[in-house]
Amino acid sequence: MRFKPKPLKDDIAFECKFCLDCCRGRFIYLTLYDIKRIAKHHDPQDFVVLTTENEQIRFILAYREWDLGCIFHDPESGKCKIHDYNPLICQIYPFMVSHKPLGIEGEESFEYKGQKLWLYYDESCPGIGKGKTITREEIAELGLKFKEEFDKSNLEGFVDLINGESNAEI
Ligand code: SF4
Ligand code: SF4
Secondary structure: OOOOOOEEOEEEEEEOOOOHHHOOOOOOOOOHHHHHHHHHHOOOOHHEEEEEOOOEEEEEEEEEOOOEEOOOOOOOOOOOOOOOHHOOOHHHHEEEOOOOOOOOOOOOEEEEEEEEEEEEEOOOOEEEEOOOOOOOOOHHHHHHHHHHHHHHOOHHHHHHHHOOOOOOOO
């Protein structure tokens, strides 16, 4: 599924319909914060894939060969098997928090905690416009949390985590 970003100019109703389109065919980036939480229930060797991007090590969720779906997507129920401790990036979706504009018509910056952000939603998500209202502040908060954790996720931290040497609070 390709993200079709539309500027998010106001709070918006959203309720996931579990079509799980967003759980297939794209990289699900993991931070060490995510890996630690999921590792309480699953062996990291079963769900973490290392890849490189611009000469940086990145961690992504393992995916199935047959449909490129995330391994935690249940094809029978359509639900996420790790919903209670899913990665930050999954919690943000179908929204996107950017620190620079994408160049899309109608976009405008949103000030949050002293930072200038650009918020978007995926117009192809069928849950948009349904259910409870989510505020731009809630979305921005998740976006800042993801960036903070993503920026400090490196190979050294991963090795420490695997060796059980990380004392960081979750
Ligand atoms: S967030 Fe949207 S695209 Fe993803 S599973 Fe829910 S309804 Fe489908
Ligand atoms: S962890 Fe859950 S929400 Fe995230 S991609 Fe996998 S199945 Fe989808």
